[in-house]
Amino acid sequence: MRIAEIFDSLQGEGPAMGRPATFVRLAGCNLRCEGCDTELGQWQELTPLSVEEKVIGNRVIITGGEPTLQMAELSDLIMLLHRAGKEIHIETNGTNLISEDVLKMVHCAVVSPKRGSDFHPAYWSVKGNVHFKFVIGKAPWCWRSQQLEKHVCALPKERVWIMAFGTDPDLPEAQEAWSLALRLGVNYSDRLHIRLRRE
Template sequence: MLIAELYTSLQGEGRLTGTPSVFVRASGCNLRCWFCDTPFTSWQPEGEDWSLEEIVHQVQAKQTSHVVITGGEPMLYSEMVPLTQELKRLGLHITIETAGTLHLEVACDLMSISPKLASSTPSVARAGRWAARHERVRHQPHVIRKMIAEYDYQLKFVIDSESDFAELDSWLEEFPEVRPERVLLMPQGTKLEELAARSAWLAPFCAARGFQLCPRKHIEWYGATRGT
Protein backbone atom coordinates (compact mmCIF):
# COMPACT_ATOMS: atom_id res chain seq x y z
CA MET A 1 0.00 0.00 0.00
CA LEU A 2 1.13 3.53 -0.72
CA ILE A 3 1.33 5.17 2.71
CA ALA A 4 1.64 8.94 3.09
CA GLU A 5 2.08 8.97 6.87
CA LEU A 6 1.60 6.92 10.03
CA TYR A 7 1.39 8.69 13.38
CA THR A 8 -0.35 8.84 16.75
CA SER A 9 -2.75 11.61 17.68
CA LEU A 10 -6.21 12.19 19.11
CA GLN A 11 -9.16 11.52 16.84
CA GLY A 12 -10.51 14.97 15.99
CA GLU A 13 -13.76 14.07 14.23
CA GLY A 14 -16.85 11.97 14.83
CA ARG A 15 -18.12 9.72 17.59
CA LEU A 16 -14.64 8.86 18.85
CA THR A 17 -13.41 12.45 19.14
CA GLY A 18 -10.63 12.66 21.70
CA THR A 19 -9.66 8.99 21.48
CA PRO A 20 -5.89 8.32 21.27
CA SER A 21 -5.36 6.54 17.95
CA VAL A 22 -2.72 5.55 15.46
CA PHE A 23 -3.53 6.92 12.02
CA VAL A 24 -2.52 5.04 8.89
CA ARG A 25 -2.96 7.41 5.94
CA ALA A 26 -3.13 5.75 2.54
CA SER A 27 -2.17 7.87 -0.46
CA GLY A 28 -4.23 7.96 -3.64
CA CYS A 29 -7.86 8.89 -4.20
CA ASN A 30 -10.56 8.38 -6.82
CA LEU A 31 -12.03 11.83 -6.10
CA ARG A 32 -10.72 15.38 -6.29
CA CYS A 33 -12.64 17.49 -3.76
CA TRP A 34 -11.70 21.12 -4.30
CA PHE A 35 -11.46 21.63 -0.53
CA CYS A 36 -9.43 18.48 0.19
CA ASP A 37 -7.38 19.05 3.34
CA THR A 38 -4.87 16.32 2.44
CA PRO A 39 -3.93 17.16 -1.17
CA PHE A 40 -0.73 15.18 -0.70
CA THR A 41 -2.94 12.07 -0.89
CA SER A 42 -5.19 13.16 -3.77
CA TRP A 43 -4.20 16.06 -6.02
CA GLN A 44 -0.48 15.35 -5.67
CA PRO A 45 -0.32 11.90 -4.06
CA GLU A 46 2.93 11.09 -2.32
CA GLY A 47 4.21 8.40 -0.01
CA GLU A 48 6.08 5.12 0.09
CA ASP A 49 5.02 1.58 -0.72
CA TRP A 50 4.76 -0.33 2.57
CA SER A 51 4.28 -4.06 3.01
CA LEU A 52 1.47 -5.24 5.25
CA GLU A 53 4.08 -6.52 7.70
CA GLU A 54 5.66 -3.06 7.92
CA ILE A 55 2.31 -1.39 8.54
CA VAL A 56 1.32 -3.85 11.25
CA HIS A 57 4.73 -3.57 12.93
CA GLN A 58 4.54 0.22 13.02
CA VAL A 59 0.97 0.17 14.33
CA GLN A 60 1.93 -2.23 17.11
CA ALA A 61 4.91 -0.07 18.02
CA LYS A 62 2.57 2.85 18.76
CA GLN A 63 0.90 0.85 21.55
CA THR A 64 -2.62 2.22 21.15
CA SER A 65 -5.84 0.23 21.06
CA HIS A 66 -7.49 2.27 18.29
CA VAL A 67 -6.31 2.44 14.69
CA VAL A 68 -7.78 4.76 12.05
CA ILE A 69 -7.17 3.86 8.42
CA THR A 70 -7.74 6.96 6.35
CA GLY A 71 -6.60 8.65 3.16
CA GLY A 72 -6.92 9.59 0.45
CA GLU A 73 -9.19 6.65 -0.16
CA PRO A 74 -7.96 3.50 1.58
CA MET A 75 -10.58 1.33 -0.12
CA LEU A 76 -8.60 1.65 -3.36
CA TYR A 77 -6.29 -1.04 -2.00
CA SER A 78 -7.20 -4.73 -1.96
CA GLU A 79 -4.51 -5.09 0.72
CA MET A 80 -7.04 -3.55 3.10
CA VAL A 81 -8.69 -6.95 3.49
CA PRO A 82 -5.70 -8.86 4.94
CA LEU A 83 -4.47 -5.75 6.77
CA THR A 84 -7.71 -5.23 8.67
CA GLN A 85 -8.03 -8.94 9.37
CA GLU A 86 -4.59 -8.94 10.99
CA LEU A 87 -5.26 -5.77 12.98
CA LYS A 88 -8.51 -7.26 14.22
CA ARG A 89 -6.70 -10.48 15.18
CA LEU A 90 -4.42 -8.33 17.33
CA GLY A 91 -7.45 -6.97 19.17
CA LEU A 92 -7.38 -3.42 17.82
CA HIS A 93 -10.44 -1.24 17.29
CA ILE A 94 -10.51 -0.30 13.60
CA THR A 95 -12.05 2.84 12.13
CA ILE A 96 -12.00 3.20 8.35
CA GLU A 97 -12.50 6.69 6.91
CA THR A 98 -13.86 6.47 3.36
CA ALA A 99 -15.95 8.44 0.88
CA GLY A 100 -18.18 5.41 0.39
CA THR A 101 -17.54 4.93 -3.32
CA LEU A 102 -15.72 1.56 -3.13
CA HIS A 103 -16.46 -1.57 -1.14
CA LEU A 104 -14.16 -4.27 0.18
CA GLU A 105 -14.91 -7.08 2.65
CA VAL A 106 -12.79 -5.56 5.39
CA ALA A 107 -12.79 -6.04 9.15
CA CYS A 108 -14.03 -2.80 10.70
CA ASP A 109 -15.51 -1.63 14.01
CA LEU A 110 -16.59 1.81 12.79
CA MET A 111 -17.11 2.63 9.14
CA SER A 112 -16.78 6.40 8.97
CA ILE A 113 -18.40 7.27 5.65
CA SER A 114 -18.02 10.79 4.26
CA PRO A 115 -20.37 11.05 1.26
CA LYS A 116 -19.46 13.89 -1.05
CA LEU A 117 -22.13 16.41 -2.04
CA ALA A 118 -22.12 18.34 -5.31
CA SER A 119 -20.43 21.28 -3.60
CA SER A 120 -17.26 19.16 -3.41
CA THR A 121 -16.87 18.98 -7.20
CA PRO A 122 -13.91 21.02 -8.51
CA SER A 123 -14.15 23.40 -11.45
CA VAL A 124 -13.11 22.30 -14.92
CA ALA A 125 -10.59 25.16 -14.92
CA ARG A 126 -8.85 23.66 -11.91
CA ALA A 127 -9.36 19.95 -12.40
CA GLY A 128 -9.82 19.39 -16.14
CA ARG A 129 -11.24 15.92 -16.81
CA TRP A 130 -11.24 15.20 -13.08
CA ALA A 131 -14.24 17.51 -12.65
CA ALA A 132 -16.55 15.22 -14.64
CA ARG A 133 -14.96 12.10 -13.19
CA HIS A 134 -15.42 13.34 -9.63
CA GLU A 135 -19.06 14.21 -10.28
CA ARG A 136 -19.70 10.79 -11.82
CA VAL A 137 -18.02 8.80 -9.03
CA ARG A 138 -18.85 10.75 -5.87
CA HIS A 139 -22.25 9.14 -5.16
CA GLN A 140 -22.49 5.33 -5.24
CA PRO A 141 -25.74 4.37 -3.47
CA HIS A 142 -25.17 0.62 -3.79
CA VAL A 143 -21.85 0.94 -1.95
CA ILE A 144 -23.34 3.09 0.82
CA ARG A 145 -26.24 0.69 1.25
CA LYS A 146 -23.92 -2.29 1.57
CA MET A 147 -21.69 -0.53 4.10
CA ILE A 148 -24.48 0.62 6.39
CA ALA A 149 -25.98 -2.87 6.33
CA GLU A 150 -22.72 -4.62 7.24
CA TYR A 151 -20.97 -2.29 9.71
CA ASP A 152 -21.45 0.02 12.62
CA TYR A 153 -21.22 3.37 10.87
CA GLN A 154 -21.39 7.12 10.95
CA LEU A 155 -22.20 9.39 8.01
CA LYS A 156 -19.99 12.46 8.05
CA PHE A 157 -20.98 15.16 5.56
CA VAL A 158 -18.77 18.16 4.81
CA ILE A 159 -21.05 21.20 4.61
CA ASP A 160 -19.76 24.20 2.69
CA SER A 161 -22.85 26.43 2.70
CA GLU A 162 -26.52 26.40 3.65
CA SER A 163 -27.33 25.59 0.03
CA ASP A 164 -26.04 22.06 0.77
CA PHE A 165 -29.03 21.36 3.02
CA ALA A 166 -31.45 20.59 0.16
CA GLU A 167 -29.09 18.03 -1.36
CA LEU A 168 -28.47 16.53 2.07
CA ASP A 169 -32.21 16.00 2.49
CA SER A 170 -32.46 14.40 -0.95
CA TRP A 171 -29.52 12.14 -0.11
CA LEU A 172 -31.09 11.00 3.14
CA GLU A 173 -34.41 10.29 1.42
CA GLU A 174 -32.58 7.55 -0.52
CA PHE A 175 -31.70 5.86 2.77
CA PRO A 176 -34.76 5.90 5.05
CA GLU A 177 -33.08 3.37 7.35
CA VAL A 178 -30.54 6.00 8.47
CA ARG A 179 -31.43 7.46 11.85
CA PRO A 180 -30.64 11.16 12.49
CA GLU A 181 -28.12 10.31 15.22
CA ARG A 182 -25.99 8.55 12.59
CA VAL A 183 -25.62 11.81 10.65
CA LEU A 184 -22.70 14.11 11.45
CA LEU A 185 -22.35 17.50 9.78
CA MET A 186 -18.89 19.00 9.62
CA PRO A 187 -18.20 22.59 8.58
CA GLN A 188 -15.86 22.92 5.62
CA GLY A 189 -12.65 24.75 6.39
CA THR A 190 -9.11 24.45 7.71
CA LYS A 191 -8.96 27.72 9.66
CA LEU A 192 -10.60 28.35 13.02
CA GLU A 193 -12.39 31.46 11.77
CA GLU A 194 -13.87 29.56 8.81
CA LEU A 195 -15.06 26.74 11.03
CA ALA A 196 -16.56 29.16 13.56
CA ALA A 197 -18.41 31.12 10.87
CA ARG A 198 -19.97 28.02 9.35
CA SER A 199 -20.71 26.43 12.73
CA ALA A 200 -22.78 29.50 13.65
CA TRP A 201 -25.49 28.48 11.18
CA LEU A 202 -24.75 24.76 11.11
CA ALA A 203 -25.23 24.20 14.86
CA PRO A 204 -28.89 25.31 15.00
CA PHE A 205 -29.64 23.25 11.89
CA CYS A 206 -28.19 20.16 13.59
CA ALA A 207 -30.15 20.86 16.77
CA ALA A 208 -33.41 21.19 14.85
CA ARG A 209 -32.89 18.00 12.86
CA GLY A 210 -31.33 15.73 15.47
CA PHE A 211 -27.99 15.56 13.65
CA GLN A 212 -24.61 15.73 15.37
CA LEU A 213 -22.40 18.76 14.83
CA CYS A 214 -18.92 17.51 14.00
CA PRO A 215 -16.36 20.20 14.81
CA ARG A 216 -12.86 19.59 13.51
CA LYS A 217 -11.22 19.49 16.92
CA HIS A 218 -7.76 18.61 15.61
CA ILE A 219 -7.70 22.01 13.85
CA GLU A 220 -8.41 23.62 17.21
CA TRP A 221 -5.81 21.51 18.99
CA TYR A 222 -2.98 21.47 16.45
CA GLY A 223 -3.83 23.70 13.50
CA ALA A 224 -3.98 22.45 9.92
CA THR A 225 -0.72 20.54 10.09
CA ARG A 226 0.32 17.10 8.91
CA GLY A 227 0.70 14.29 11.39
CA THR A 228 -2.25 15.38 13.53
Protein backbone atom coordinates (compact mmCIF):
# COMPACT_ATOMS: atom_id res chain seq x y z
CA MET A 1 0.00 0.00 0.00
CA ARG A 2 1.12 3.58 -0.65
CA ILE A 3 2.24 5.19 2.60
CA ALA A 4 3.21 8.86 2.76
CA GLU A 5 4.49 8.78 6.34
CA ILE A 6 4.28 7.03 9.71
CA PHE A 7 5.04 9.01 12.86
CA ASP A 8 4.20 9.24 16.54
CA SER A 9 2.56 12.37 17.92
CA LEU A 10 -0.40 13.71 19.87
CA GLN A 11 -3.70 14.12 18.06
CA GLY A 12 -4.25 17.86 17.69
CA GLU A 13 -7.94 18.00 16.73
CA GLY A 14 -11.29 16.24 16.87
CA PRO A 15 -12.64 13.74 19.41
CA ALA A 16 -9.21 12.25 20.25
CA MET A 17 -7.59 15.67 20.75
CA GLY A 18 -4.56 15.53 23.05
CA ARG A 19 -4.13 11.77 22.89
CA PRO A 20 -0.92 10.03 21.85
CA ALA A 21 -1.02 7.89 18.73
CA THR A 22 0.90 6.50 15.81
CA PHE A 23 -0.22 8.30 12.66
CA VAL A 24 -0.28 6.32 9.42
CA ARG A 25 -0.75 8.66 6.48
CA LEU A 26 -1.86 7.03 3.25
CA ALA A 27 -0.92 8.72 -0.01
CA GLY A 28 -3.31 10.10 -2.60
CA CYS A 29 -6.66 11.86 -2.49
CA ASN A 30 -9.74 12.00 -4.71
CA LEU A 31 -10.32 15.69 -3.92
CA ARG A 32 -8.17 18.71 -4.73
CA CYS A 33 -8.87 21.16 -1.95
CA GLU A 34 -7.22 24.51 -2.50
CA GLY A 35 -4.74 25.18 0.29
CA CYS A 36 -4.53 21.50 1.32
CA ASP A 37 -1.51 21.32 3.62
CA THR A 38 -0.97 17.57 3.20
CA GLU A 39 1.94 16.34 1.10
CA LEU A 40 0.20 13.98 -1.28
CA GLY A 41 2.81 13.33 -3.94
CA GLN A 42 5.47 11.16 -2.28
CA TRP A 43 5.07 7.70 -0.81
CA GLN A 44 6.70 4.35 -0.26
CA GLU A 45 5.13 1.00 -0.99
CA LEU A 46 4.69 -1.11 2.15
CA THR A 47 2.64 -4.20 2.93
CA PRO A 48 -0.19 -3.89 5.48
CA LEU A 49 1.81 -6.25 7.73
CA SER A 50 4.91 -4.06 7.66
CA VAL A 51 2.76 -1.02 8.46
CA GLU A 52 1.13 -2.83 11.39
CA GLU A 53 4.57 -3.74 12.75
CA LYS A 54 5.51 -0.04 12.90
CA VAL A 55 2.61 0.77 15.21
CA ILE A 56 4.25 0.52 18.62
CA GLY A 57 1.70 2.15 20.95
CA ASN A 58 -1.91 1.21 21.63
CA ARG A 59 -3.58 3.84 19.48
CA VAL A 60 -3.31 4.32 15.71
CA ILE A 61 -4.79 7.07 13.57
CA ILE A 62 -5.07 6.21 9.88
CA THR A 63 -5.28 9.35 7.82
CA GLY A 64 -4.47 10.78 4.42
CA GLY A 65 -4.84 12.00 1.80
CA GLU A 66 -7.88 9.82 1.54
CA PRO A 67 -7.32 6.35 3.05
CA THR A 68 -10.36 4.80 1.36
CA LEU A 69 -8.74 5.07 -2.08
CA GLN A 70 -6.78 1.93 -1.09
CA MET A 71 -9.80 0.12 0.32
CA ALA A 72 -8.54 -3.48 0.01
CA GLU A 73 -5.19 -2.72 1.65
CA LEU A 74 -6.88 -0.47 4.20
CA SER A 75 -9.25 -3.29 5.18
CA ASP A 76 -6.31 -5.71 5.58
CA LEU A 77 -4.44 -3.20 7.72
CA ILE A 78 -7.45 -2.57 9.97
CA MET A 79 -7.91 -6.31 10.41
CA LEU A 80 -4.26 -6.75 11.42
CA LEU A 81 -4.39 -3.82 13.85
CA HIS A 82 -7.65 -5.08 15.32
CA ARG A 83 -6.16 -8.53 15.88
CA ALA A 84 -3.21 -6.86 17.61
CA GLY A 85 -5.62 -5.14 20.01
CA LYS A 86 -4.95 -1.58 18.81
CA GLU A 87 -7.43 1.27 19.27
CA ILE A 88 -8.05 2.22 15.64
CA HIS A 89 -9.07 5.67 14.47
CA ILE A 90 -9.54 6.68 10.85
CA GLU A 91 -9.97 10.05 9.16
CA THR A 92 -11.78 10.30 5.83
CA ASN A 93 -13.52 12.90 3.70
CA GLY A 94 -16.56 10.60 3.63
CA THR A 95 -16.94 10.34 -0.14
CA ASN A 96 -16.23 6.58 -0.18
CA LEU A 97 -18.13 4.27 2.14
CA ILE A 98 -16.28 1.94 4.51
CA SER A 99 -18.20 -1.34 4.85
CA GLU A 100 -19.90 -2.09 8.14
CA ASP A 101 -17.71 -5.20 8.63
CA VAL A 102 -14.59 -3.06 8.54
CA LEU A 103 -16.09 -0.12 10.38
CA LYS A 104 -17.03 -2.23 13.39
CA MET A 105 -13.32 -2.88 14.02
CA VAL A 106 -12.71 0.87 14.23
CA HIS A 107 -12.92 2.69 17.55
CA CYS A 108 -13.63 6.07 15.97
CA ALA A 109 -14.01 7.24 12.38
CA VAL A 110 -13.90 10.99 11.75
CA VAL A 111 -15.66 12.05 8.57
CA SER A 112 -14.55 15.53 7.54
CA PRO A 113 -16.80 16.51 4.62
CA LYS A 114 -15.59 19.09 2.15
CA ARG A 115 -18.10 21.65 0.89
CA GLY A 116 -19.62 20.59 -2.43
CA SER A 117 -18.71 16.89 -2.11
CA ASP A 118 -21.15 14.03 -1.56
CA PHE A 119 -20.29 12.76 1.91
CA HIS A 120 -23.19 10.32 2.36
CA PRO A 121 -24.50 11.70 5.66
CA ALA A 122 -27.36 9.17 5.85
CA TYR A 123 -24.89 6.25 5.82
CA TRP A 124 -22.38 7.64 8.31
CA SER A 125 -24.74 9.28 10.77
CA VAL A 126 -26.35 6.05 11.96
CA LYS A 127 -22.97 4.53 12.85
CA GLY A 128 -22.34 5.21 16.52
CA ASN A 129 -18.55 5.29 16.12
CA VAL A 130 -18.59 7.94 13.38
CA HIS A 131 -18.00 11.61 14.18
CA PHE A 132 -18.32 14.53 11.75
CA LYS A 133 -15.76 17.31 11.68
CA PHE A 134 -16.72 20.39 9.68
CA VAL A 135 -14.04 22.95 8.90
CA ILE A 136 -15.15 26.55 8.53
CA GLY A 137 -13.11 29.15 6.69
CA LYS A 138 -12.72 31.14 3.49
CA ALA A 139 -11.17 28.43 1.28
CA PRO A 140 -13.55 27.12 -1.42
CA TRP A 141 -13.87 23.69 0.21
CA CYS A 142 -14.50 25.07 3.69
CA TRP A 143 -17.98 25.55 5.11
CA ARG A 144 -19.63 28.87 5.84
CA SER A 145 -21.48 29.18 9.12
CA GLN A 146 -24.91 29.61 7.51
CA GLN A 147 -24.52 26.50 5.33
CA LEU A 148 -23.68 24.27 8.22
CA GLU A 149 -26.88 24.85 10.12
CA LYS A 150 -29.04 22.72 7.83
CA HIS A 151 -26.50 19.87 7.74
CA VAL A 152 -25.90 19.80 11.46
CA CYS A 153 -29.58 19.70 12.39
CA ALA A 154 -29.87 16.34 10.56
CA LEU A 155 -26.87 14.82 12.38
CA PRO A 156 -26.34 13.52 15.94
CA LYS A 157 -25.10 16.65 17.68
CA GLU A 158 -22.94 14.85 20.21
CA ARG A 159 -20.88 13.51 17.31
CA VAL A 160 -20.47 16.77 15.40
CA TRP A 161 -17.35 18.95 15.70
CA ILE A 162 -16.71 22.38 14.25
CA MET A 163 -13.18 23.59 13.67
CA ALA A 164 -11.50 26.60 12.05
CA PHE A 165 -9.25 26.23 9.00
CA GLY A 166 -5.80 27.72 8.88
CA THR A 167 -2.13 27.34 9.72
CA ASP A 168 -1.80 30.64 11.59
CA PRO A 169 -1.14 29.67 15.25
CA ASP A 170 -3.61 32.36 16.34
CA LEU A 171 -6.38 30.58 14.38
CA PRO A 172 -8.23 33.83 13.58
CA GLU A 173 -11.47 32.01 12.74
CA ALA A 174 -11.51 29.96 15.94
CA GLN A 175 -13.86 32.43 17.62
CA GLU A 176 -16.39 32.00 14.80
CA ALA A 177 -16.12 28.20 15.08
CA TRP A 178 -16.55 28.40 18.85
CA SER A 179 -19.61 30.66 18.59
CA LEU A 180 -21.20 28.47 15.92
CA ALA A 181 -20.62 25.29 17.95
CA LEU A 182 -22.15 26.97 20.98
CA ARG A 183 -25.18 28.17 19.02
CA LEU A 184 -25.80 24.78 17.39
CA GLY A 185 -25.14 22.75 20.54
CA VAL A 186 -22.26 20.74 19.04
CA ASN A 187 -18.59 20.26 19.89
CA TYR A 188 -15.79 22.72 19.20
CA SER A 189 -12.41 21.42 18.09
CA ASP A 190 -9.25 23.42 18.38
CA ARG A 191 -6.08 22.63 16.37
CA LEU A 192 -3.50 22.09 19.08
CA HIS A 193 -0.72 21.08 16.70
CA ILE A 194 -1.15 24.42 14.91
CA ARG A 195 -1.43 26.48 18.09
CA LEU A 196 1.68 24.95 19.62
CA ARG A 197 3.80 25.36 16.53
CA ARG A 198 4.35 28.92 17.84
CA GLU A 199 8.04 29.53 18.58
